[in-house]
Amino acid sequence: MTVASQIKALAFDVFGTVVDWRGSISHEGEAIGAKHGVDADWMAFADAWRAAYQPAMERVRDGSIPWTNLDGLHRANLDGLLDRFGLAGLDESDRDQLNRAWHRLDPWPDAVAGLIRLKRKYTLVTLSNGNVALMVNMARRAGLPWDAILGAEVARHYKPQPEAYRNTAELLALEPARVMMVAAHNDDLAAAADVGFATAFVHRPREYGPGQTTDLEPARDWDVIADDFLDLATKLGV
Amino acid sequence: MTVASQIKALAFDVFGTVVDWRGSISHEGEAIGAKHGVDADWMAFADAWRAAYQPAMERVRDGSIPWTNLDGLHRANLDGLLDRFGLAGLDESDRDQLNRAWHRLDPWPDAVAGLIRLKRKYTLVTLSNGNVALMVNMARRAGLPWDAILGAEVARHYKPQPEAYRNTAELLALEPARVMMVAAHNDDLAAAADVGFATAFVHRPREYGPGQTTDLEPARDWDVIADDFLDLATKLGV
Numbered sequence: 389m390t391v392a393s394q395i396k397a398l399a400f401d402v403f404g405t406v407v408d409w410r411g412s413i414s415h416e417g418e419a420i421g422a423k424h425g426v427d428a429d430w431m432a433f434a435d436a437w438r439a440a441y442q443p444a445m446e447r448v449r450d451g452s453i454p455w456t457n458l459d460g461l462h463r464a465n466l467d468g469l470l471d472r473f474g475l476a477g478l479d480e481s482d483r484d485q486l487n488r489a490w491h492r493l494d495p496w497p498d499a500v501a502g503l504i505r506l507k508r509k510y511t512l513v514t515l516s517n518g519n520v521a522l523m524v525n526m527a528r529r530a531g532l533p534w535d536a537i538l539g540a541e542v543a544r545h546y547k548p549q550p551e552a553y554r555n556t557a558e559l560l561a562l563e564p565a566r567v568m569m570v571a572a573h574n575d576d577l578a579a580a581a582d583v584g585f586a587t588a589f590v591h592r593p594r595e596y597g598p599g600q601t602t603d604l605e606p607a608r609d610w611d612v613i614a615d616d617f618l619d620l621a622t623k624l625g626v
Numbered sequence: 627m628t629v630a631s632q633i634k635a636l637a638f639d640v641f642g643t644v645v646d647w648r649g650s651i652s653h654e655g656e657a658i659g660a661k662h663g664v665d666a667d668w669m670a671f672a673d674a675w676r677a678a679y680q681p682a683m684e685r686v687r688d689g690s691i692p693w694t695n696l697d698g699l700h701r702a703n704l705d706g707l708l709d710r711f712g713l714a715g716l717d718e719s720d721r722d723q724l725n726r727a728w729h730r731l732d733p734w735p736d737a738v739a740g741l742i743r744l745k746r747k748y749t750l751v752t753l754s755n756g757n758v759a760l761m762v763n764m765a766r767r768a769g770l771p772w773d774a775i776l777g778a779e780v781a782r783h784y785k786p787q788p789e790a791y792r793n794t795a796e797l798l799a800l801e802p803a804r805v806m807m808v809a810a811h812n813d814d815l816a817a818a819a820d821v822g823f824a825t826a827f828v829h830r831p832r833e834y835g836p837g838q839t840t841d842l843e844p845a846r847d848w849d850v851i852a853d854d855f856l857d858l859a860t861k862l863g864v
Contacts, residue, residue: 520797536758536775542797
């Protein structure tokens with residue numbers, strides 16, 4: 389595989405690619421529901437919270453609201469959802485604690501072992517829309533061995549805006565072709581490819597649960613197509 | 627010690643505090659001199675290169691030149707020095723290789739072991755004037771276990787400008803009092819204290835060699851005063 393020899397750094401999408409947000413958020417919802425004697429469909433809660441994610445970032449991208457990091461967007465989205473799930477009575481402390489559930493997402497089973505292998509050869513950075521504190525807290529809890537936390541908050545642009553990708557390559561002092569975007573999402577890879585990154589698609593067919601309909605297959609002939617991070621390491625010769 | 631219980635993150639100065647720039651740069655100078663049959667005082671070479679560091683950053687701070695990262699400043703300073711040390715004939719490739727000597731600095735003997743201990747309890751970040759690529763390459767080579775690479779390039783302000791410290795606390799989503807600056811330099815700690823950081827002075831009495839006259843002692847009653855990073859870990863209860 390010739391692309392592997394040109395690559396110096398791997399830039400990772402995180403939500404869905406490295407960690408299972410849906411399982412983790414539904415468990416956190418269930419726990420806070422139990423504390424308050426509330427029963428609800430906590431998978432639907434996770435899905436509803438996540439569904440508000442792109443529209444909120446879009447308001448930042450199009451300039452309707454000033455720069456707001458993901459903790460801030462998540463919190464506004466949460467406040468708008470609680471009533472639907474019987475949690476309108478949560479106080480500030482509970483809301484803040486629940487909002488930080490995104491800092492406590494669990495990695496997919498192969499993620500940590502795969503990253504440890506990949507780190508032997510490649511610089512590993514986050515290129516996520518998550519903010520720095522979220523990424524740092526997640527990494528410390530889950531053991532994700534990043535070399536640096538880059539991406540949206542540092543670039544002040546949310547993916548798929550090209551500035552988010554370009555800023556990451558610039559901060560690493562690498563030509564875009566030396567950086568490989570790793571994501572479970574075709575649109576993320578397309579935006580990375582547009583600025584010259586190499587691309588690796590990783591299958592995460594359960595990110596949205598058993599009924600997932602999107603990103604089940606690579607939409608293009610990406611440079612690498614992998615079943616999980618261990619397969620990615622093997623395909624990159626690590 | 628009451629301050630230790632309030633602290634969540636340690637922000638490290640790097641050049642002189644974590645790594646021995648003088649010893650490392652003089653060795654790199656000696657090596658490239660040997661390659662080209664040039665003999666010179668390589669400790670003086672390291673000192674001269676380092677002496678150009680603050681004036682170059684000052685031109686960025688005062689706005690006389692646009693934002694330039696440390697690799698860029700180091701390179702301009704190097705080009706201005708080579709003639710004095712018999713190296714005016716170095717070609718572009720050798721100059722670039724020598725400029726990246728700052729990416730290959732060796733840690734002080736206690737640094738890695740101390741950081742590994744400290745990381746058990748605290749988030750560890752760089753708050754250096756070095757750029758991200760420099761810090762990432764240094765950390766991968768030396769085994770420095772940073773949780774995030776923050777500081778001047780991310781903040782677009784060189785220390786001791788307050789924005790460099792404030793940006794670091796903001797990206798960690800921590801009140802400044804929850805962040806402890808760790809440095810071997812009193813002026814760095816003073817600037818950090820001015821924005822509300824806690825402070826730890828680490829003795830590095832050989833940073834400038836056996837004749838060092840500055841920063842031999844803490845200039846104030848900093849929150850912690852430590853002999854090295856192992857002593858810092860002990861004093862922070864790790």
